[in-house]
Amino acid sequence: MSEARVPRDAQRKRLYQAEHPLPSSPLPGLDACSGFADRVVGTLWWYARFPDHRLDGIPRLRPGHGARQAFYREDDDGPTITLPRRYRTKGVMLHELAHWAMSGDDDLPNHGRTFARLLLDITLEFCGPDRADLLTQSYREHKVSLGSPPRIGPDGRPRYGWDERLRLGRGETLAICHLGRGDTPIATTGVYEGKDRSGKVLRVRVGAAARPMRIPTNSVWDVRAAR
Structure with a gap:
């Protein structure tokens, strides 16, 4: 079995450059950073989007003595966020929690369109509209590509990444969740051949079918790589 391709993290530098000039909101020490993370992850907003990432699994914070930057990492004993002193701010904490x-x-770029969208949404929710507006403006100035808003599924849960997976997944086998007649939830797995000329219909070839299935783009609420 061949290993899954790791998508190129093409806009990592641009996204960092977009964040850098924003005003910081310092947190006085690791305890304050931990408390802020708990408040974020403990909200209904977070739970509605990431029900599998709860308070009991929140990343452990490391002081990062000698580290040049903050970063998220998955260690043998669980996820960690390394926070050198100068990076102990609300903005950095939200960035690293978004990575978590x-x-x-792992089929999406670490700082791709979906990450940029999530970072903007999480900034709006926990740092307010003024900072979110500044981030949006900085995205434009640094040419950061921004993903579409999450689509809400039949269970009421917003799901990110559907648009970026379609963008990256042409020719790949994808599991596409969409609504059929009467808003019936349907999961279609097949080779994604792209959109039609209008851009409003997805073409998905299922099995050995002579013609691809046609799925309205506006009916899609989630897309995943087929396992």
């Missing part, structure tokens, strides 16, 4: 939230999305 997407830790299972």
